[in-house]
Amino acid sequence: MHRSRLGTIVIDCHADDAGPAAEFWSRALGWAAQPLAHPDDANYRELATPPSEVKVLVQAVAHPSRVHVDIETDDIDAEVARLEALGARRVDVGQGDVSWVVMADPDGNEFDVLRPLPKETELAR
Amino acid sequence: MHRSRLGTIVIDCHADDAGPAAEFWSRALGWAAQPLAHPDDANYRELATPPSEVKVLVQAVAHPSRVHVDIETDDIDAEVARLEALGARRVDVGQGDVSWVVMADPDGNEFDVLRPLPKETELAR
Numbered sequence: 199m200h201r202s203r204l205g206t207i208v209i210d211c212h213a214d215d216a217g218p219a220a221e222f223w224s225r226a227l228g229w230a231a232q233p234l235a236h237p238d239d240a241n242y243r244e245l246a247t248p249p250s251e252v253k254v255l256v257q258a259v260a261h262p263s264r265v266h267v268d269i270e271t272d273d274i275d276a277e278v279a280r281l282e283a284l285g286a287r288r289v290d291v292g293q294g295d296v297s298w299v300v301m302a303d304p305d306g307n308e309f310d311v312l313r314p315l316p317k318e319t320e321l322a323r
Numbered sequence: 324m325h326r327s328r329l330g331t332i333v334i335d336c337h338a339d340d341a342g343p344a345a346e347f348w349s350r351a352l353g354w355a356a357q358p359l360a361h362p363d364d365a366n367y368r369e370l371a372t373p374p375s376e377v378k379v380l381v382q383a384v385a386h387p388s389r390v391h392v393d394i395e396t397d398d399i400d401a402e403v404a405r406l407e408a409l410g411a412r413r414v415d416v417g418q419g420d421v422s423w424v425v426m427a428d429p430d431g432n433e434f435d436v437l438r439p440l441p442k443e444t445e446l447a448r
Contacts, residue, residue: 204352207332207392211430219430225409226394227329228430250375254329263431265390269330269351286352303351305336305344306388310335 202277205270206253206315216243216258223256231256235316253315261291266307269315276298277311327402330395331378341368348381357379360441361419372380378440380385391432395439397426404435 211219220243224231230247245254271277278288278299285304293300300313336344345368349356354370370379395400402411402423412430418425425436 203352204376206342207429208378209331209392209432211428211432213430219428222429225331226406226411228327237405251329252332252377263430267334267390281351284347285342286347286351303334303336303344304389305338307336307390315364 199273200270200273200276200280202269202280202311204252204267205312206255206268208255208257208310209268210257210261210264210266212261212263213258216241216256219243219258220245220256223254227254229254250312255258266309268298268310268312268315271311272313274311274313281311325396325398326399326403327394327396327405327436329377329392330437331380331393333382333391333393333435334379335382335384335386335389335391337386337388338383341366341381344383345370345381347363352379354379391419391434391437392393393423393437396436396439399436399438404437 203263209223211220222233224245227245229247231243231245234242241258243256247254267275281301289300289302289308291300291308293304298310300308300310302308334348336342345356349370351369354372356368356370357447359367359369368381372379394402406426407441411426414425414427414433416433423435424434425433427433
């Protein structure tokens with residue numbers, strides 16, 4: 199049986215640069231913001247939430263601002279199939295060829311299904 | 324000095340009834356869903372997240388589906404002033420006369436500032 203869980207709250211901010219948006223949310227929520235380790239992830243900042251807390255990412259996006267959740271799993275195909283059986287569907291939001299799957303709940307809330315993100319703020323400790 | 328923290332992820336579902344939406348998210352995330360105690364809160368279902376986890380609410384709404392976060396505080400006026408100084412602003416989304424304040428971050432993500440919600444699923448244990 200595969201596993202899954204609520205992984206991350208992603209605050210998508212319509213901005214060219216994730217820095218100012220991450221600075222706002224860092225100060226608003228009281229957790230330091232830091233870039234992710236991989237250069238491909240320049241549009242993201244991770245907030246240093248405690249290990250027991252859900253992860254929070256701030257992302258600079260070209261689409262309108264919104265918030266979405268990520269579901270982490272060790273088996274994306276099985277998790278997508280499970281969620282489809284519950285009434286979710288795959289959606290194309292122009293994500294292209296990425297390693298995660300974009301889905302929408304029965305009422306249209308979009309979310310992502312992906313492999314667990316390393317918690318960079320834990321790795322850095 | 325007042326206190327505040329990330330309190331709740333609210334999954335707003337465009338639906339007449341919160342039941343089916345809560346059932347989806349309950350099964351998707353693996354936490355039981357239950358109504359809140361107060362009859363005025365019939366549009367909400369709370370997921371029974373562990374005490375150490377952020378709260379998750381599913382809400383039936385008339386506006387399009389989206390996800391938003393709630394910031395909890397013991398002093399709403401002071402917290403709103405603090406967040407305004409960081410660049411957030413109060414917004415009118417037709418909320419009327421409610422006990423919380425609706426704000427938007429500098430990029431337009433709306434969120435609420437409110438007194439801490441009791442965790443009904445803890446009270447019920």
